[in-house]
Amino acid sequence: MTVLQPIAETDLSPNDEASRARFEGLVDLLGKPFARGDRYAIFQGDCLDFMSELPDQTIDLSFTSPPYNIGKEYEKIVPIDQYIDWCAKWIGQLHRIATSRGAFVLNVGYVAIEDRARSIPIPYLLWNRIAFFLQQEIVWNYGAGVAARKALSPRNEKLLWYVKDASDYCFNLDDIRDPNVAYPNQKKNGKLRCNTLGKNPSDVWQIAKVTSGANRSSSERTKHPAQFPLDLCDRVIKGFSNKSDLVLDPFAGSGSSLEASALLQRFAIGFEVRKDYCALAAERVRKALSVMPLL
Numbered sequence: 001m002t003v004l005q006p007i008a009e010t011d012l013s014p015n016d017e018a019s020r021a022r023f024e025g026l027v028d029l030l031g032k033p034f035a036r037g038d039r040y041a042i043f044q045g046d047c048l049d050f051m052s053e054l055p056d057q058t059i060d061l062s063f064t065s066p067p068y069n070i071g072k073e074y075e076k077i078v079p080i081d082q083y084i085d086w087c088a089k090w091i092g093q094l095h096r097i098a099t100s101r102g103a104f105v106l107n108v109g110y111v112a113i114e115d116r117a118r119s120i121p122i123p124y125l126l127w128n129r130i131a132f133f134l135q136q137e138i139v140w141n142y143g144a145g146v147a148a149r150k151a152l153s154p155r156n157e158k159l160l161w162y163v164k165d166a167s168d169y170c171f172n173l174d175d176i177r178d179p180n181v182a183y184p185n186q187k188k189n190g191k192l193r194c195n196t197l198g199k200n201p202s203d204v205w206q207i208a209k210v211t212s213g214a215n216r217s218s219s220e221r222t223k224h225p226a227q228f229p230l231d232l233c234d235r236v237i238k239g240f241s242n243k244s245d246l247v248l249d250p251f252a253g254s255g256s257s258l259e260a261s262a263l264l265q266r267f268a269i270g271f272e273v274r275k276d277y278c279a280l281a282a283e284r285v286r287k288a289l290s291v292m293p294l295l
């Protein structure tokens with residue numbers, strides 16, 4: 001099972017108190033949370049309603065996976081143009097509330113379009129509808145998935161890393177280096193060739209999906225059908241935000257991004273429309289923080 005290592009209190013930046021004040025201010029504006037803890041708050045309702053309450057430039061990192069319009073239990077399929085318009089609307093809000101060095105990491109998959117595509121990457125449909133600067137597309141590659149018969153078995157989704165300002169943004173490469181280096185002791189002119197912290201993890205991330213099913217279910221599995229793996233949350237949050245930053249997940253689901261953010265000493269706000277998922281997320285985050293008390 002994934003075990004995120006909490007960050008020590010002693011390792012916090014002096015910004016923590018200012019961020020806490022910002023977090024508490026936003027929570028006050030949003031009304032009564034479904035659940036909250038010292039560094040996280042979960043609100044039940046439509047994310048567009050909540051986001052319209054948030055002032056400009058208040059969120060450092062938004063990280064989310066929205067409904068993909070593919071008929072999961074938590075969504076109703078709508079015509080594709082309507083779906084893309086809706087995405088453009090909530091992403092527009094995320095851009096407005098992002099701080100000047102803020103970022104947005106969007107996880108999306110594929111949709112079918114009648115007579116056009118069996119499976120088109122959602123980013124293709126959204127690319128010119130987003131005010132953020134597209135810094136990079138990351139391919140999230142995993143092993144498990146459906147076995148296709150008339151096409152290649154799908155084994156990736158995309159993470160689109162957007163920033164508000166292309167010349168000034170948060171990127172903590174050393175915090176996400178991959179220690180799995182083939183020749184760690186190789187030298188050139190007497191100096192180690194590799195960074196001793198590891199290599200750049202590249203734009204292809206091999207991270208196992210949260211699986212379900214008898215004998216193959218991941219230990220971190222909840223009842224949510226589209227859960228982020230904690231390893232994925234860990235890398236995104238460490239790489240694209242700083243300790244004490246404010247992280248928002250407008251489609252919080254089972255609370256994966258909130259759990260990782262709180263454990264990594266960020267402040268986290270999540271919106272989720274379904275009460276059962278809010279309850280799931282609340283219990284999950286509470287439990288994770290209680291079994292891993294901050295050092």
Ligand SMILES: C[S@@+](CC[C@H](N)C(=O)[O-])C[C@H]1O[C@@H](n2cnc3c(N)ncnc32)[C@H](O)[C@@H]1O
Pocket residue numbers: 045046047048064065066067068074224226227228229250251252253254255256257271272273274277
């Ligand atoms: C792909 S899932 C997110 C899963 C999440 N990343 C996790 O790790 O569990 C999308 C979630 O968005 C929620 N949702 C759908 N429409 C919403 C809306 N308008 N506002 C807030 N949440 C919404 C769904 O109920 C669902 O839980």
